[in-house]
Amino acid sequence: MKHESIEINSALLIILTLVVISIGGLVEIVPLFHIKGTVEKVDGVHPYTPLEQLGRDVYVREGCYLCHSQMIRPFRDEQLRYGHYSLAAESQYDHPFQWGSKRTGPDLARVGGKYSNEWMTQHLIHPQSLVPESIMPSYPWLMQPLKYQDIEARMKALRDVGVPYSLTKAEYEANVKKFGKDLADQFVIADGLKSVKAEAAAENWDGNPKEITEMDALVAYLQVLGTMVDFSKYNQGYFSTFR
Structure with a gap:
């Protein structure tokens, strides 16, 4: 009877519903104000180089995330197939992140280094030539010239949302200390165009030097996924508590 009296009183039902929602929200939100951070401290994670970032933009533009997730869940079957479960730290420079929940194709969080550049290029041009049962569409137009003249503007925009690309000498020196000089040199916004050309020339990504x-940019991006963290160093301690 008491329950019925609440249901037939719309004003009381709304108030009690808001109270319950507020309590649930506080339980989830308040603890976040009492921890230093939700991102693990992991060695090796760094922002994408300019060429990799351009490749990521192509990946998003083509809707690759609609069929491929980049989030390995902490379940034994997923770790056996894809590798170590995904860490928040690995996505800290992703805007937006590519976690996803839909897998028409395999998860790509650890795809970097598993296949050669030639294999990835051919797979993107004509997937069925390598995997006959694949239902993935072909992307031959990726062999068109890359438009990278606006890379410095893109890097500035990402800097505004927290990606540590450097615009000042102090920011550059901080990156040298945190990521090493070779990477820090690629994170200098004023040298974005030069970095793209140098990285594209350093390795024959698509077979057309x-x-x-x-294709150069997209393959460069795919080849870095999952390669930043050396998980062999984390068999004990923090990471073992999640197994």
Whole structure:
């Protein structure tokens, strides 16, 4: 009877519903104000280089996230198939992150280094030539020239949301201390164009060294996924508590 009296009184029902929602919200939110951070301290994680970032933009533009997640869940079957479960630290420079919950194709969080550049290029141009049962569409237009003239503007925008690309000498020196000089040099916004050209020339990503293509950028991005953290160093301690 008491329950019925609440249900037929719309004003009382709304008030009690708001109270319950408020309590649930406080239980979830308040603890966050009493911890230093929700991102683990993990060695090796760094922002994407300019070429990798351009490749990530192509990945998002083509909607790759609609069929491929980048989030390995902490379950034994997922770790056996894909590797160590995903860490928050690995996505701290992603805007937006590519976790996803839909897997028409395999998770790509650890795809970097598993296949050669040639394999990845051919797979993107004609997936069925390598995996006959694949239902993935072909992306031959990725061999078109990459538009990278606005990379410095993109880096500035990412800097505004927290990615530590450097615009000042102090920021550069901080990056040298945190990531090492080789990476810090690639994070200098004023040298963004030069960094793209140098990284594209350093490795034959798409099999065509004569020009920088969207395929160069996308393969560079895919090849870095999951390679920043050396998980062999974390078999004990913090990470073992989650197994």
